[in-house]
Amino acid sequence: MASEKNFFIPPATVCLVETFSFWLLKLDYEIEGIFMNVKDKTAIVTGASSGIGLSTAQLLSKMGAKVALVSRSKEKLEKLSNEIPNSIAVQADMAKVFEIKRMVNEVTERFGRIDVLVNNAGVGYDALAEKIDVDTFHYIFDLDLVGPLAAMQQVIPIMRKQGGGTIINVSSAVALMNLPNNGPYASIKRALSVLSLTAREELKNDNITVSVVYPYITLTNFERNTIRDVPVPESELEPRGPFPPDTAEYAAQKIVEGIESGEAEIFAHDWIKNRVRGNPQ
Numbered sequence: 001m002a003s004e005k006n007f008f009i010p011p012a013t014v015c016l017v018e019t020f021s022f023w024l025l026k027l028d029y030e031i032e033g034i035f036m037n038v039k040d041k042t043a044i045v046t047g048a049s050s051g052i053g054l055s056t057a058q059l060l061s062k063m064g065a066k067v068a069l070v071s072r073s074k075e076k077l078e079k080l081s082n083e084i085p086n087s088i089a090v091q092a093d094m095a096k097v098f099e100i101k102r103m104v105n106e107v108t109e110r111f112g113r114i115d116v117l118v119n120n121a122g123v124g125y126d127a128l129a130e131k132i133d134v135d136t137f138h139y140i141f142d143l144d145l146v147g148p149l150a151a152m153q154q155v156i157p158i159m160r161k162q163g164g165g166t167i168i169n170v171s172s173a174v175a176l177m178n179l180p181n182n183g184p185y186a187s188i189k190r191a192l193s194v195l196s197l198t199a200r201e202e203l204k205n206d207n208i209t210v211s212v213v214y215p216y217i218t219l220t221n222f223e224r225n226t227i228r229d230v231p232v233p234e235s236e237l238e239p240r241g242p243f244p245p246d247t248a249e250y251a252a253q254k255i256v257e258g259i260e261s262g263e264a265e266i267f268a269h270d271w272i273k274n275r276v277r278g279n280p281q
C-alpha cells in the first residue's frame with residue numbers, strides 16, 4: 001500500500017515564491033500595462049458611432065475584445081459593426097432609462113456576459129449660470145449623468161454574478177475646472193466623477209472596478225454637437241485651449257489604459273492631474 005506523504009513547504013520557500021510571483025506580475029504590468037487583459041472580454045461602448053467612443057470600440061476590437069456598439073444612429077452602427085471585427089450594433093437612447101435596460105438585456109443575451117462597460121455617450125451644454133435653460137439642463141443631466149448611472153445599475157448585478165467587471169465613466173477635464181460658460185456641462189461631469197469614485201468604494205469587494213477618465217479637448221464632433229443658447233459661428237468652433245487638442249485615438253488609448261490598469265482616475269495629461277492636485281510640476 002502506498003504510504004501517504006505529508007508535504008511540508010518551508011515558510012521561507014512560500015515567501016520566495018510569493019515575492020517572485022509579485023515581481024513577475026509587476027514586470028508584466030510594467031511591460032504590457034496590463035491588469036485586466038481585454039482579449040476575449042465583452043464590452044459595451046456607448047456613444048460608439050463617433051469620436052472617442054468609436055476609437056475606443058475599434059481599439060478594443062483590435063485587442064481581441066467583443067464589442068457592443070451603442071448609440072441612437074442604427075444605420076451608422078450597423079455599418080460600423082460590419083467593419084469592426086467581433087462587434088454588434090445595439091441602438092439605444094442613453095437619455096432614456098427603459099432603452100438602457102433593453103440595451104443591456106440585448107447585449108447580455110447576445111454575448112452571454114458583460115466584462116466591461118464604457119459609459120462614453122455624452123453631449124455638451126454651454127451657458128452662463130444666469131442663462132441656463134432648465135429643460136436643456138435636465139436633458140444633459142439625463143444623458144450625461146442618469147444614463148451612465150442607469151447603465152451601471154443594469155450591469156452591476158451581472159458583473160457581480162460573473163465574479164467581477166470593469167466600468168469606465170468618461171468625464172471631462174473641464175469637470176475639474178471652473179470655466180465660465182461651462183457650468184451646466186462641467187457640474188454634471190463632476191457629479192459623474194464623484195458618483196463613479198463612490199461606487200468604486202462600494203463595489204471593490206465584488207471585484208468590480210469603477211474608474212473615471214478625464215479627456216482633454218479632443219478632435220471629434222463634440223464642439224459641433226454642444227448645445228448653445230447663443231449660436232457660435234463655425235469658425236469659432238475650432239478647439240481652443242492652452243495645449244494642442246488630442247486625437248480621438250489618444251483619448252481611446254487612455255480609456256483602454258484605464259480598463260487595463262484599474263486606476264481610479266485617468267487623466268489625459270499629467271498637467272491636468274497636477275493642476276487638480278495643486279501641484280504645479
Ligand SMILES: NC(=O)c1ccc[n+]([C@@H]2O[C@H](COP(=O)([O-])OP(=O)(O)OC[C@H]3O[C@@H](n4cnc5c(N)ncnc54)[C@H](OP(=O)(O)O)[C@@H]3O)[C@@H](O)[C@H]2O)c1
Nearest residue numbers: 047049050051052071072073094122172217218220221222
Ligand atoms: N471631445 C472633447 O473635447 C471631449 C473632452 C472631454 C470629454 N469628452 C466626453 O467624451 C465623450 C465622447 O464625446 P466625443 O468627443 O466623442 O463627441 P462626439 O463625437 O459628439 O460623440 C458623441 C457620441 O455620443 C452619442 N450620443 C449622443 N447623444 C446620445 C444619446 N441620447 N443616446 C446615445 N448616444 C448618444 C453620439 O451618437 P449618436 O448621435 O449616434 O446617438 C456619439 O456617438 C462625451 O461624454 C464627452 O462629454 C469629450
